[in-house]
Amino acid sequence: MIRSKQIQRPQLVLVVDDQELNRDILGVILEDNFEVIYAENGQEAMEQIRERAEELSLILLDLMMPVMNGFQVLEQVGADEELKKIPIIVLTAEKEAELRALQMGAADFITKPFEVDEVILARVNRIIELSEGRKLISAAEHDRLTMLYNRNFFFEYANRLYQYHPEYQLDALVLNIEQFHSVNALNGYEFGDDVLRALGNEIRTFLSETEGIAGRFEADRFDIYCVHQPDYRALLQRFQDKLNQISPKVNIHLRMGVKPWREGVEPVLLFDRARAACNMVRGNYQNPLMIYDEDMRMQELLNQRLLNDLRGAVEEKQFVVYYQPKYNIQTDPPRLASAEALIRWKHPELGMVHPGAFIPLFEGNGLISQVDSFVWQEAAKKVAEWKKKYGFTLPVSVNLSRADVFDPTLISQLEDLVTSNGLEYKDIKLEVTESAYTDNASQVLEVIAGLRAKGFEIEMDDFGSGYSSLNMLSEMPVDVLKMDMKFIRNIEKRETDRRLVYLIMDIAKYLGLAVVAEGVETKGQLDFLRESRCDLVQGYYFSSPLPPDEFERLIQHELKIKRE
Ligand code: C2E
Numbered sequence: 001m002i003r004s005k006q007i008q009r010p011q012l013v014l015v016v017d018d019q020e021l022n023r024d025i026l027g028v029i030l031e032d033n034f035e036v037i038y039a040e041n042g043q044e045a046m047e048q049i050r051e052r053a054e055e056l057s058l059i060l061l062d063l064m065m066p067v068m069n070g071f072q073v074l075e076q077v078g079a080d081e082e083l084k085k086i087p088i089i090v091l092t093a094e095k096e097a098e099l100r101a102l103q104m105g106a107a108d109f110i111t112k113p114f115e116v117d118e119v120i121l122a123r124v125n126r127i128i129e130l131s132e133g134r135k136l137i138s139a140a141e142h143d144r145l146t147m148l149y150n151r152n153f154f155f156e157y158a159n160r161l162y163q164y165h166p167e168y169q170l171d172a173l174v175l176n177i178e179q180f181h182s183v184n185a186l187n188g189y190e191f192g193d194d195v196l197r198a199l200g201n202e203i204r205t206f207l208s209e210t211e212g213i214a215g216r217f218e219a220d221r222f223d224i225y226c227v228h229q230p231d232y233r234a235l236l237q238r239f240q241d242k243l244n245q246i247s248p249k250v251n252i253h254l255r256m257g258v259k260p261w262r263e264g265v266e267p268v269l270l271f272d273r274a275r276a277a278c279n280m281v282r283g284n285y286q287n288p289l290m291i292y293d294e295d296m297r298m299q300e301l302l303n304q305r306l307l308n309d310l311r312g313a314v315e316e317k318q319f320v321v322y323y324q325p326k327y328n329i330q331t332d333p334p335r336l337a338s339a340e341a342l343i344r345w346k347h348p349e350l351g352m353v354h355p356g357a358f359i360p361l362f363e364g365n366g367l368i369s370q371v372d373s374f375v376w377q378e379a380a381k382k383v384a385e386w387k388k389k390y391g392f393t394l395p396v397s398v399n400l401s402r403a404d405v406f407d408p409t410l411i412s413q414l415e416d417l418v419t420s421n422g423l424e425y426k427d428i429k430l431e432v433t434e435s436a437y438t439d440n441a442s443q444v445l446e447v448i449a450g451l452r453a454k455g456f457e458i459e460m461d462d463f464g465s466g467y468s469s470l471n472m473l474s475e476m477p478v479d480v481l482k483m484d485m486k487f488i489r490n491i492e493k494r495e496t497d498r499r500l501v502y503l504i505m506d507i508a509k510y511l512g513l514a515v516v517a518e519g520v521e522t523k524g525q526l527d528f529l530r531e532s533r534c535d536l537v538q539g540y541y542f543s544s545p546l547p548p549d550e551f552e553r554l555i556q557h558e559l560k561i562k563r564e
C-alpha cells in the first residue's frame with residue numbers, strides 16, 4: 001500500500017560504521033527525523049540489535065569493519081526469525097559487495113561516498129515504509145503549502161516504486177493551472193496559495209482512495225503517479241469542481257496531461273510525456289485533458305524537426321506569403337476591399353506546411369517574431385508594388401502574435417515598415433487575436449492603443465472564441481471585429497448561432513465597429529451575413545489564400561469592375 005500516515009514517536013535507527021566521520025554524516029542527515037543510535041563494529045551492533053529489536057525500524061550497516069564485519073551481521077540477523085524482520089540498508093563502495101549483501105537479505109544499499117542527503121533520507125524512509133507499511137512525514141521531503149512531496153523526493157520515490165513494484169503499473173499525470181501568474185497578479189498571492197492548497201488537499205484525498213503518490217513543483221505544477229484510473233476526464237473535473245467551490249467568483253482553469261504506464265518506461269520519461277501532453281492543451285478551455293499516445297509521439301518528432309529546420313528555412317527562403325481577399329458584401333457585386341497575409345512554409349521534404357502546424361510552436365519559444373517580421377516585410381513590399389502598378393492601394397492585414405506585443409521594438413518596427421515602403425499607416429492593418437487581449441490585458445491594451453494612435457487599423461481576430469465581455473470591449477482599442485469561424489460554420493443549421501451573429505452585429509454597431517466574417521464557404525452563409533448587415537467577408541466562397549501572382553488577378557478583375 002502506498003499511503004502516507006503520520007506517526008507520533010520518532011523511529012529508531014541504528015547506524016553501524018567503524019569510521020566516526022561516516023557516523024557523523026549519517027547522524028546529521030537522520031537526526032532531524034529519527035532517533036539514532038550508533039555502533040562501531042558488528043559485535044556492538046549485534047548487542048544493540050538484540051537489546052532493542054522490538055523498537056528498531058532500520059539498520060544502516062557498513063560492510064567492512066574490524067572485529068566483526070557487516071556480512072557476519074547479515075548472517076546472524078538472517079538466521080533469527082525475529083531479527084530478520086528489521087530491514088537493513090548496507091553502506092558500501094563496491095558493486096560485488098552490494099549484490100552479495102542483497103542476496104543475504106539486505107533491503108537496499110547506499111553507496112559510499114554518500115549521495116545527496118535527500119536521496120539517503122528518501123531511501124531510508126522508503127525502506128522503513130516498505131517494512132512497516134507506513135510512511136514518515138518530514139519537512140525535508142514535503143512542500144509546506146500542500147504537504148505533497150517536493151521534486152527530488154517525488155522522483156526518488158517514483159523511481160523506487162518503478163523498480164521494486166513493477167506490479168503497480170502506475171500512470172503519470174501532470175496538472176497545471178492556466179495563467180497561474182495572472183491568477184496571482186489579479187487576486188493576490190494569498191488567494192493563489194489558497195488555490196494551491198485546495199488542489200493539494202483534493203489530490204491527497206484522491207490518493208487516500210487509490211494507490212499513488214503526488215508532488216508539487218514550479219508553483220502550479222502537480223505530478224501524480226498513480227494506478228490507472230478509469231476516467232481521467234472525470235478526475236480532472238473533480239479537481240476543477242473543488243477549485244470552483246473555493247473560488248466561485250474567480251475563473252480558474254485546470255488542465256491535465258496523462259501518460260499511461262508502459263512497460264520499461266521510467267518515471268522521468270513518463271512525466272516528460274505527460275507534461276508535453278499537458279502543454280498541448282494550454283489555453284484550450286473546452287478540452288483541457290490530453291492523454292499521450294503514439295500520435296503525439298509523432299507530433300513531437302515533427303515539432304522537433306520543424307524547430308530544427310527553422311533557421312535554414314529563413315535563409316533558404318522557404319517561407320512564402322499567401323493573400324486571401326476580403327470582400328465588401330454590402331455592394332452589388334461584392335467588391336475587393338483588402339486582404340489578409342497568411343504564411344506558408346514550403347518545406348523541401350515535408351511539402352507545404354500550414355501555419356497551424358508551426359505558428360503555435362514558434363509562439364512557444366519566441367521564434368515567432370522572426371517569422372512575423374518576415375511576413376510584415378513581404379506584405380508591405382507587395383502593397384507598395386501593387387500601389388505603383390495599379391494606381392490604388394489595397395490594404396493588407398498582417399497577424400500579430402502574442403509575443404510581438406511584448407517586443408519593445410514593435411512600434412518602431414512597424415513604423416519603419418510603413419515609411420520605408422512609402423505607405424500610409426492605414427494601408428497595413430493589424431490582426432490581434434481576442435485571447436491575446438484578454439490574457440494579459442493591461443500591457444496589451446497599452447501597446448495596441450499606441451499602434452492605433454499612430455493610425456494602424458486594428459482587427460480583433462477570432463472574436464467570440466475568447467472571453468471579452470461587452471464592457472471590456474468598449475474600452476479596447478479596436479476598429480474591426482473578426483468573427484470567429486465557428487459561428488459561421490453552422491449558421492445555416494443552427495438558430496442559436498444565427499442569433500449569436502445578430503448579437504455580435506448589434507454589439508459592433510453599438511460600438512461603431514466594422515465586422516468581418518471569416519470562413520465563409522457557401523452562398524447560404526453569404527446571404528445570411530449580407531442580410532445581417534455584416535460588412536466584409538473572407539473565405540473559400542470567394543477565394544482561398546493565394547500566392548501573390550494569382551492574387552494579382554483578383555486585383556486586375558477588380559480594376560475592370562471599377563472602370564465599367
Ligand atoms: P487566422 O488568422 O484566423 O486565419 C484564417 C485561417 O482560416 C487561415 O488558415 C485561412 O486559410 C483559413 N480559411 C480562410 N477561409 C476559410 C474558409 O472558408 N474555410 C475554412 N475552413 N478555413 C478558411 P491558415 O492560413 O492555415 O492560418 C491559420 C492560422 O495561423 C491563422 O488563423 C493565424 O492565426 C496563424 N497565422 C497565419 N499566418 C500567420 C503569420 O504570418 N503570423 C502569425 N503570427 N500567425 C499567422
Ligand code: CA
Nearest residue numbers: 340399431461
Ligand atoms: Ca488572422
Ligand code: CA
Nearest residue numbers: 461462482518
Ligand atoms: Ca481568425
